[in-house]
Amino acid sequence: MKRLLPLLSLFAICCSFNAAANITFDGLFEQGALVRAKVAPDTKVWLNNEPLMLTPDGELAFGFAREAALKQELKLKLADGSEQVIPLKIKSREYKIQRVNGIAKKIMKPDPKAVARSRQDSKQVKTARGQFTDNQAFMQDFIWPLTGRISGVYGSQRVYNGKPGTPHYGVDVAAKTGTVIVAPADGTVSLAVADMFYSGGTIIVDHGYGVSSSFLHLSKLYVAPGDFIAQGQPIGEVGATGRATGPHLDWRLNWYQMRLDPVSIVPSMASVLSGASKIGQ
Known part of the structure; x- marks a missing residue:
């Protein structure tokens, strides 16, 4: 990981802190963000009194949900038995909300068969996202699995007849059907299904310590569960499968069951x- 920030410079911007805390961070303290961190080996860390899993080298990850509380707390217990408490001030975000009224009630009423199928799909997805592995690829500098025009952003939401729909938990990149996508970081395929009800062709790659990537609406899958995938390796093709209005990649970032913004761990698309354009000149 190349972007670790000293505690002093980061917390001077984001929150009040204990300057002696033995920890460095890679990430922003804002809603929807994934944060990677490193502490001295044999340190124990809690986020809001929940213990976090650390690698043998003291590396860890945690996230802040879309509507995360703006005040949170990290606690460190060092190898010598001393403890440090670090208050975190989380930056709030404004999300794009679209209100759609006048939709007929029969359209709003879900199809029971569709509901049953989507629930079964959700169980598979939750199982894949919920697993813990000791893969340390989550500490890599992630790359975009696909470059192009961003057509949908994390956190956006539609309100139908006054009833909020499920927020969008990924970033959409528009591309032609058949465009190849690659792995943003190393990992192991924990889910590969060609025809889920809502997400169509779906792949989940586990990067370790609760961090995983989901890829939705694919027209073709190149991988199978259990496959080890290297960063930059082709894993599938863009499509419009499932409930999609056009071909695009919906890339999602997860920390266990928490859905985070992939944009928080990659350079800006611009x-x-x-x-890329300068290289081609």
Whole structure:
């Protein structure tokens, strides 16, 4: 991991802190973000009194949900038995909300068969996201699995006849059907299903310590459960399968069951596209 920030410089911007705390961070303290961190080996860490899993080298990850509380707390217990408490001030985000009224009641009423199928799909997805593995790829510098026009953003939501729909928990990148996508980081395939009801062709890659990536609406899958995937390796093709209005990749980032914004761990799309254009000159 190349972007670790000293505690002093990060917390001077984000929150009040104990300057002696023995921890460094990679990430932003804001709603929807994934944060990676490193402490001295044999340190124990709690987030809001919940213990966090650490690698043998003292690396860890945690996230802040879409509507995360703006005040949270980290506690460290060092190898010598001393403890430090670090208050975290989480930055709030504003999300794009679209209100749609006048929809007929029969359209709003879900199909029982569709509901049953989607629930079965959800069970598979939750199982894949909920597992713990000791893969340390979560500490890599992630890359975009696909570059192009961003057509949908994390946290956006539609309100139908005054009833809020499920927020969008990914970032959408528009591309033609058949465009190849690659793994944003190393990992092991924990789920690969060609025809889920809502998400169509779906892949989940486990990066370790609760961090995983989901790829939705794929037209073709190149991988199977259990496959080890290297960063940059092709894993599938863009499609419009499931409940999609057009071909695109819906890339999602998870910390266990918490759904986070993939944009929080990659360079901006504009900078990536700009860099690619300069290389081609």
